[in-house]
Amino acid sequence: MKRTVFIVGLGLIGGSIALAIKKEHNVHIRGFDISDEQLKMALSLKVIDEAVSSIKEGVIGADLIIFATPVLKTEQLVQDISQFDLKAGAIVTDVGSTKKRIVEQASCLAEKGVTFIGGHPMAGSHKSGVEAARSHLFENAFYILTPIEGTDVRVIIQLQNWLKGTKATFIELSPSQHDRLAGAISHFPHVIAASLVHQIAKIEDEDPLVSRLAAGGFRDITRIASASPTMWRDILLHNKESLLQLLDSWTMEMASVKALIEEESAEAIYTYFQDAKDFRDGLPVRKKGAIPSFYDLFVDVPDHPGVISDVTGILAQHQISLTNIRILETREDIMGVLRLSFRSEEDRERAQLHLQIHLYDTYIL
Ligand SMILES: NC(=O)c1ccc[n+]([C@@H]2O[C@H](COP(=O)([O-])OP(=O)(O)OC[C@H]3O[C@@H](n4cnc5c(N)ncnc54)[C@H](O)[C@@H]3O)[C@@H](O)[C@H]2O)c1
Numbered sequence: 001m002k003r004t005v006f007i008v009g010l011g012l013i014g015g016s017i018a019l020a021i022k023k024e025h026n027v028h029i030r031g032f033d034i035s036d037e038q039l040k041m042a043l044s045l046k047v048i049d050e051a052v053s054s055i056k057e058g059v060i061g062a063d064l065i066i067f068a069t070p071v072l073k074t075e076q077l078v079q080d081i082s083q084f085d086l087k088a089g090a091i092v093t094d095v096g097s098t099k100k101r102i103v104e105q106a107s108c109l110a111e112k113g114v115t116f117i118g119g120h121p122m123a124g125s126h127k128s129g130v131e132a133a134r135s136h137l138f139e140n141a142f143y144i145l146t147p148i149e150g151t152d153v154r155v156i157i158q159l160q161n162w163l164k165g166t167k168a169t170f171i172e173l174s175p176s177q178h179d180r181l182a183g184a185i186s187h188f189p190h191v192i193a194a195s196l197v198h199q200i201a202k203i204e205d206e207d208p209l210v211s212r213l214a215a216g217g218f219r220d221i222t223r224i225a226s227a228s229p230t231m232w233r234d235i236l237l238h239n240k241e242s243l244l245q246l247l248d249s250w251t252m253e254m255a256s257v258k259a260l261i262e263e264e265s266a267e268a269i270y271t272y273f274q275d276a277k278d279f280r281d282g283l284p285v286r287k288k289g290a291i292p293s294f295y296d297l298f299v300d301v302p303d304h305p306g307v308i309s310d311v312t313g314i315l316a317q318h319q320i321s322l323t324n325i326r327i328l329e330t331r332e333d334i335m336g337v338l339r340l341s342f343r344s345e346e347d348r349e350r351a352q353l354h355l356q357i358h359l360y361d362t363y364i365l
C-alpha cells in the first residue's frame with residue numbers, strides 16, 4: 001500500500017516539497033490549504049493527488065505531515081493537531097523560516113507517539129503560490145533540520161530520506177542557532193530591502209523620475225522586497241530578539257559610514273568597500289549535486305514557440321556563450337523554466353542583465 005504524505009499550505013514551498021517528494025517516492029500526497037483557489041490549483045497541476053477539506057481529515061493515516069504555512073499559523077497548527085487522530089510513528093515537520101517558537105509549541109506532539117522535527121529549506125523566491133512551485137527549487141541548497149535532544153536518529157534519517165528529492169544538503173542546528181543565523185543572512189536583509197524601496201517611494205513623491213531610473217543595482221538588492229508580506233510579517237514577529245540586535249549593530253555600522261563620508265576619508269571608504277568585496281567574493285559556493293548550480297541561471301519563460309530562440313538570440317547578440325541549456329518544465333498555460341549554464345560568473349551576470357532588460361524573469365538558486 002502507498003504511504004501517505006499530508007501537506008498543509010500549498011504555496012511556493014509546500015508545492016515545491018510535494019513535487020520533490022513525488023520525484024523520489026511512489027506516494028499518495030494529500031493537501032489542504034485555507035485558500036480554495038490554491039487547493040484546486042494544486043490538484044489541477046498534479047502537485048497533490050487529493051484535496052481534503054480540513055486538517056483533521058488530512059492527518060488520518062498520514063505517515064508524514066508537513067506544515068508549509070506562514071510561521072505564526074504553523075506555531076498554532078502544530079498544537080492543534082495534537083487533538084487529532086495521528087498515526088503512531090508518524091513524522092511531523094515544517095518548512096518555516098523561524099524555528100524556536102515552532103519547535104517549542106510542537107513539543108506537545110511527543111506524547112502523541114509522533115516525532116516532530118523542525119525544518120527549513122534555505123532556498124526560495126520572492127514569488128508565492130503553488131503556480132510558482134518547482135521540484136528543483138532546493139537543489140544544492142542547505143536544508144536545516146532542528147531536532148531536539150533525544151530525537152531518535154533513525155527518524156531524522158527517515159525524514160531526510162523522505163526529502164531526498166529536494167537534492168538539498170541536510171544540516172542540523174539548534175532552533176536558537178538557526179534563528180540567530182537566519183536572522184542575519186535572511187530576515188534582516190529583507191528588512192533592509194524593504195526599507196530601500198520605502199526610501200525610493202518617498203523620493204518619488206518629490207521626483208517621479210526616480211523609479212523610472214531605478215535599474216540594475218537597485219533591482220538586484222531589492223528583489224526580495226517583492227515577497228509575501230504575510231510571510232515576512234510573521235518572520236519578524238517570531239524572530240524579534242535577533243532582529244532587534246541586528247538593527248542595533250546596523251545602526252552603529254551606518255553611523256560609522258556616515259562619519260567616513262562626512263570626513264571624506266577616501267582611504268577608509270575604499271577599504272570599507274574592498275573588505276566587503278573580499279568577504280563576499282570569498283563566500284563558499286554551493287557545488288553539490290549532479291548539476292553544479294554555480295554558473296546556472298534560471299529563466300521563467302512563457303510556453304510559446306520561439307521563446308528559446310529569443311533567449312539564445314539575446315545571448316548571441318551580446319556574445320555570451322552557453323555551455324548548456326535545458327528546459328526544466330513546461331506545462332500548458334504555465335510558465336516554464338530554462339536552465340542556462342555558463343562558463344563563468346561574469347557570463348552569467350551579463351546574461352542576467354541582458355535578459356532582464358528584455359523583461360525576462362531570471363533567478364539564481
Ligand atoms: N518563500 C520562501 O522563499 C521560503 C523559503 C523557505 C521557507 N519558507 C517558509 O515556508 C512557509 C510557506 O511560505 P511560501 O513561500 O510557500 O508562502 P505561500 O504564500 O506561497 O504559501 C503559503 C500557503 O499557506 C496557506 N495557508 C495560510 N494559512 C493557512 C492555514 N491556516 N491552513 C492552511 N493553509 C494556510 C496559504 O493560503 C498559502 O497557499 C513559510 O513558513 C515561510 O517562512 C519560505
Ligand SMILES: O=C(O)C(=O)C[C@]1(C(=O)O)C=C[C@@H](O)C=C1
Nearest residue numbers: 097121122123124125126186224
Ligand atoms: O531567494 C529569495 O527570494 C529568498 O528570499 C529566499 C530566502 C532567503 O532569504 O534566502 C527567504 C526566506 C527563506 O526562509 C529562505 C530563503
